[in-house]
Amino acid sequence: MQLTGEARAMFMASAHQRSHPAGAELIREADRDRRVFLMLAGEADVLAHSPEGRMVLFSRVVPGDLVGILAAIDGGARSTSVVARDAGRTAWVSPQDFQRLMREPDFAGAIHLHFVGLIRGLSERVYEFGTLLVRERLVRELLRLLAAPGDGPHLLDPAPSHMELAARIATHREAVSREMSRLARLGVLERRGRSLHVPSRARLAAALDTGEQIRPEP
Numbered sequence: 001m002q003l004t005g006e007a008r009a010m011f012m013a014s015a016h017q018r019s020h021p022a023g024a025e026l027i028r029e030a031d032r033d034r035r036v037f038l039m040l041a042g043e044a045d046v047l048a049h050s051p052e053g054r055m056v057l058f059s060r061v062v063p064g065d066l067v068g069i070l071a072a073i074d075g076g077a078r079s080t081s082v083v084a085r086d087a088g089r090t091a092w093v094s095p096q097d098f099q100r101l102m103r104e105p106d107f108a109g110a111i112h113l114h115f116v117g118l119i120r121g122l123s124e125r126v127y128e129f130g131t132l133l134v135r136e137r138l139v140r141e142l143l144r145l146l147a148a149p150g151d152g153p154h155l156l157d158p159a160p161s162h163m164e165l166a167a168r169i170a171t172h173r174e175a176v177s178r179e180m181s182r183l184a185r186l187g188v189l190e191r192r193g194r195s196l197h198v199p200s201r202a203r204l205a206a207a208l209d210t211g212e213q214i215r216p217e218p
């Protein structure tokens with residue numbers, strides 16, 4: 001959730017700041033810590049591990065996002081872990097300061113919008129997991145990752161690994177590798193070094209209709 005404008009200024013007025021290295025566990029699943037973090041620099045993954053060690057990726061935290069709200073609101077344990085993808089910096093407030101901020105209508109309004117976005121995203125994923133094939137889930141996930149609107153060429157740099165994509169769409173790496181090869185054969189994406197090039201979102205979206213009818217661009 002992006003915290004902007006007045007709500008961000010209110011948060012920063014009570015916040016402490018700290019830097020972290022790549023791989024730092026900013027939040028540990030089931031922990032009792034209840035601080036709320038605002039990402040200032042760097043990115044992080046919201047994730048959980050099954051008892052067998054399988055990773056599920058829920059979301060990506062980018063600069064400007066607020067994370068760690070649930071425990072601060074209900075006093076419960078952390079719902080997931082949040083792990084830094086690279087070196088970065090956060091601002092954090094205590095659960096008591098967060099509760100105080102929540103009594104300010106402007107701040108509470110921003111948090112309500114956050115929960116609406118979270119519920120919409122979760123509903124979309126439950127729908128996808130319940131009804132769609134891996135093939136369709138993968139294309140939808142790639143379209144979400146290609147955040148830029150419009151239909152020009154798009155670049156994911158660095159490209160997400162097949163393992164990461166599998167953790168995002170609740171499948172295994174082999175299934176993702178198979179589908180990525182199929183999409184490359186169709187000419188709707190291309191691996192270029194460490195990045196993934198998508199010439200057209202519309203053509204990638206058309207791959208949702210499956211079939212092998214899409215031809216590589218000349």
Ligand SMILES: Nc1ncnc2c1ncn2[C@@H]1O[C@@H]2COP(=O)(O)O[C@H]2[C@H]1O
Binds near residue numbers: 067068077
């Ligand atoms: N499905 C999800 N999508 C996005 N963010 C989440 C999701 N689940 C948990 N989080 C965030 O990750 C945080 C982990 O700590 P909290 O449970 O305190 O608060 C959680 C939310 O801020």
